[in-house]
Amino acid sequence: MEKSPLVTASTLVVCLILSLLSSISNAATHGGGTHNITSILAKNPDFSTFNHYLSATHLADEVNRRRTITVLAVDNAGMSDLLSKHFNIYTLKNVLSLHILADYFGAKKLHQISNRTTLVSSLFQATGAAAGTSGYVNITDIRGGKVGFGAEDNDGLNSYYVKSVFEIPYVISVLQISHPLSSPDAEAPTSGPGLVNLTIFMAKQGCQGFADLLRPSKALEVFEHNVAGGLTVFCPTDDAVTSFLPKYKNLTEPQKESLLLYHGVPEYETLQMLRSHNGLMNTLATEGANKFDFNVKSKGEDVMLSTKVVTSTIVGTLIDQDPVVVYKIDKVLLPHELFKAAPVLAPAESPEPAKKKKKAASSANSPDSADSPDSVSDDQKAADDNGSNGLNNGFRFITLLVTLVMAFLVL
């Protein structure tokens, strides 16, 4: 009988720890929000086109990242009207970003707007691409229960509330509206923020060597194609590229392309985001369904990229202009798919998926366990030994917390 409060208390402690751990891992994987607009919209096939373009323009990431947001969704018929205007992807992104409001409007709140009309800033406004008030959306509660929507620079309201699709109060609301919002400013032709010529820019900023490799490669097109939706490039310093050249020349054309693409991530990742990432990050390099990835780690202010073959450190930022950011790194990133990590006894050509390797690695003393395996656990071990990096501090914090709670309980 005496034990039961203690049991309850320890259950509480376990729950507390679990929720802490899960919130930490959530923050690491999403960098914030817990909603996923892609899977919310996927439940209704009427929004499949809208959903597709939210992902293609990377606006979906932006929606997921934010905590107070309203998405004005348009059904497939509405989207086909919009697509018939044949906007390029940059312009389409501007138009769609007008449909994402930086405030929460549930169905109920639509009818509680003071003075029945308001202007709400959209993500188009937040990008800075909008001139004057053209990034604002006018919401007006028209008499008779109708609610109208219109871009502020549009002449009047051209779209109406249809229904509520999904709501998490004060976090995310998805409302269906009758037509895509029309805005001369958002629809203005734009070649996008890609005005920055990547190769010219890199060459000028001390990444001449990498720019030279990129210029004749198909990889450059892939980079340029990704600019609109967000692109992060890690360019190795000229010294790093020079000493790598002999190895590079040995690669086949597709391998060269993969290696270059391995230095790009199809998302805009600020240094702050990278610092809090701590985990695997997919790159633009793929091999069938297999996406080449590397591990992002931070130690104090430093951010390291670890490929299982090398660990490279970010040494500078060449440009950070949403949606493009280019960092300078001190070593060429060598994907383990193309380069072996140190001498390994394993058979040469074995494109085994990583899962199997992990198993081998966890079965302890295999000779290649030092380099091939799951680098997270390796790093974890290393960090535990040193007790000096960020991840380890997190675990120490939890241990401390547990100790405190235990002490409290004992008292």
Ligand SMILES: *[C@@H]1O[C@H](CO)[C@@H](O)[C@H](O)[C@H]1NC(C)=O
């Ligand atoms: C969101 O959901 C889609 C589809 O269900 C999935 O492919 C994607 O990885 C999810 N994104 C995140 C950040 O979890």
Ligand SMILES: *[C@@H]1O[C@H](CO)[C@@H](O)[C@H](O)[C@H]1NC(C)=O
């Ligand atoms: C509502 O209208 C009144 C009278 O025109 C005005 O004084 C007030 O500031 C308005 N409120 C808001 C929130 O716009």
Ligand SMILES: *[C@@H]1O[C@H](CO)[C@@H](O)[C@H](O)[C@H]1NC(C)=O
């Ligand atoms: C919104 O648009 C309506 C119709 O054009 C207009 O009467 C109203 O004043 C606008 N609201 C705001 C806040 O500008």
Ligand SMILES: *[C@@H]1O[C@H](CO)[C@@H](O)[C@H](O)[C@H]1NC(C)=O
């Ligand atoms: C960047 O500049 C190079 C060299 O002038 C040129 O060949 C390339 O087409 C330019 N790329 C873009 C996207 O304008």
Ligand SMILES: *[C@@H]1O[C@H](CO)[C@@H](O)[C@H](O)[C@H]1NC(C)=O
């Ligand atoms: C390039 O390939 C050749 C033949 O496979 C090999 O002998 C040589 O060591 C390689 N060079 C480098 C720098 O990897």
Ligand SMILES: *[C@@H]1O[C@H](CO)[C@@H](O)[C@H](O)[C@H]1NC(C)=O
């Ligand atoms: C641990 O410390 C050793 C020796 O100081 C160092 O070489 C190694 O990089 C450190 N590892 C980590 C993960 O901090």
